[in-house]
Amino acid sequence: MLFQVGGQGARPTFFEMSAAQQLPASLHAALSYSLGVFALRRPILHKVLDYEDEFFALLMAVLESHSLRTTDGSFSESLYGLRRRPVKVSVKSSSSSAEFSDKAYDSALRKRQKVLSVVFLVVLPYFKSKLQSIYNKEREARLQASLWGQGDVRFDEAGVISDQGETPQAQVEATTGEVSNVARIKKNFAALIGVCYPWIHATNEGLSFAYQLLYLLDGTAFYSPALHALGLHVCRATGQELMDSSSRISRIRSRELERLRGPPWLKTVQRVLLNCMYTSLDYAQTGLIAAVFFFKMMEWWYQSAEERMSAPTVYPPPPPPPLPKVAKDGLPLPPDRTLCPLCCQKRNNPSVLSVSGFVFCYSCIFKSVSQHKRCPITLMPATVEQIRRLFHDL
Numbered sequence: 001m002l003f004q005v006g007g008q009g010a011r012p013t014f015f016e017m018s019a020a021q022q023l024p025a026s027l028h029a030a031l032s033y034s035l036g037v038f039a040l041r042r043p044i045l046h047k048v049l050d051y052e053d054e055f056f057a058l059l060m061a062v063l064e065s066h067s068l069r070t071t072d073g074s075f076s077e078s079l080y081g082l083r084r085r086p087v088k089v090s091v092k093s094s095s096s097s098a099e100f101s102d103k104a105y106d107s108a109l110r111k112r113q114k115v116l117s118v119v120f121l122v123v124l125p126y127f128k129s130k131l132q133s134i135y136n137k138e139r140e141a142r143l144q145a146s147l148w149g150q151g152d153v154r155f156d157e158a159g160v161i162s163d164q165g166e167t168p169q170a171q172v173e174a175t176t177g178e179v180s181n182v183a184r185i186k187k188n189f190a191a192l193i194g195v196c197y198p199w200i201h202a203t204n205e206g207l208s209f210a211y212q213l214l215y216l217l218d219g220t221a222f223y224s225p226a227l228h229a230l231g232l233h234v235c236r237a238t239g240q241e242l243m244d245s246s247s248r249i250s251r252i253r254s255r256e257l258e259r260l261r262g263p264p265w266l267k268t269v270q271r272v273l274l275n276c277m278y279t280s281l282d283y284a285q286t287g288l289i290a291a292v293f294f295f296k297m298m299e300w301w302y303q304s305a306e307e308r309m310s311a312p313t314v315y316p317p318p319p320p321p322p323l324p325k326v327a328k329d330g331l332p333l334p335p336d337r338t339l340c341p342l343c344c345q346k347r348n349n350p351s352v353l354s355v356s357g358f359v360f361c362y363s364c365i366f367k368s369v370s371q372h373k374r375c376p377i378t379l380m381p382a383t384v385e386q387i388r389r390l391f392h393d394l
Contacts, residue, residue: 010235014216016080017223017234023076024125028056030294057126064121068114070249073237074121083237084109084117084227113230120226128204131197138194253278324356327379333358340364341377354386362389 032052039045048055063075071078072085086109109117207225214220222228257274260267326333331341340347342364349362356375360368365387368376375382 010238011221012080012082012234012236014212016082017215018212020074020076020080020082021224023079024060024121031056031059034294053126053129057122061118061122064118065114068109068117070252071237072109073234074117077234081237082234084113084232085235086110086113087231087233109232113232116230117232120230124226131193131200134190134193135197138190141190142194324358324378324380326377330379331376333377342368350390352388352390353382354388355380355382359390362387 032049035045035049035052039049060075067073067075067078068084071083073083077084211220211222211224211228215223220228221233223234227234253274257271260270262270333341334344338347339345340361341358342360345361347359347361350359351362351365352359353365353369353375356378358375358377365376366384369382369384369387373382374380
């Protein structure tokens with residue numbers, strides 16, 4: 001039933017929309033992992049990792065803008081053969097009792113809708129990730145303050161221990177009022193984010209879950225609140241639309257090449273740069289999707305390797321130690337193993353002497369070891385601390 005919900009006609013299934021929505025997160029993780037591996041050999045890439053959110057947002061802005069311009073769909077939606085179509089509501093007045101509304105689709109997206117789509121696809125997720133990082137730092141600061149106290153020792157950003165209770169007078173004089181005001185504003189903003197972000201995140205996730213559930217149950221045609229706010233539906237692209245998009249890309253590129261101005265050598269340089277950019281954009285989808293699959297494969301490989309390395313090694317049980325030998329001048333063992341070798345009676349309160357492993361009555365072995373400081377059978381040195389009580393007689 002779940003595979004058939006929304007699967008008829010031009011409407012995508014729930015699983016197509018879910019896969020298209022989760023692709024950017026997988027792509028971000030794949031690129032971060034790849035840069036982290038390359039940074040082990042090229043330390044200069046650590047600077048890129050410090051601003052990975054900004055670089056990824058810039059990359060996605062270029063890809064989303066190009067995809068919306070040429071295919072009327074986002075980068076991940078165009079990969080699954082999906083297109084965005086604006087909803088146009090036309091009112092029919094043929095009925096005298098009531099008016100009926102019918103939803104139809106326009107042929108292409110308007111420029112305003114493309115710009116807003118880039119905002120919802122790139123800008124808002126970027127700000128959400130930055131708010132998430134600020135919230136995490138604020139939560140760690142509150143946890144550290146609860147552990148160390150407000151006026152006790154605290155770690156600064158450089159990792160140096162600083163005492164908040166005693167501050168040198170020279171350092172206080174060196175701190176200007178402007179810096180203190182900026183620091184106070186940043187602190188208040190971080191505290192505000194720490195209070196408001198959980199509610200914002202919960203509201204966003206709740207609305208997204210409600211829309212996805214209604215889309216799955218065929219209760220709404222919008223998969224997310226962003227599509228509802230933009231007034232856009234996502235539908236499957238037909239074969240004619242795919243051919244039209246290819247011809248549209250060719251017309252746009254030929255028009256851009258015709259607009260080149262300047263001397264011949266400058267036109268040649270511009271034409272080479274544009275062709276390189278077109279080639280990069282054409283193979284960007286294939287390359288980035290290959291990076292996602294490569295990341296998943298490496299994640300599975302290293303995870304299985306770590307599981308094999310962390311799995312406990314099962315060794316065969318060691319052979320039992322040899323039985324202690326009865327000394328030549330030691331006490332002989334009784335023929336019945338249930339008897340005490342000292343009193344030759346049924347063992348009472350059985351206890352073992354750990355140096356030899358023989359079992360006696362507790363009172364008998366305690367007196368013997370206290371007096372002779374050795375095992376009465378093997379004559380090995382022993383103390384009363386080496387007597388162990390047995391709760392099950394052997």
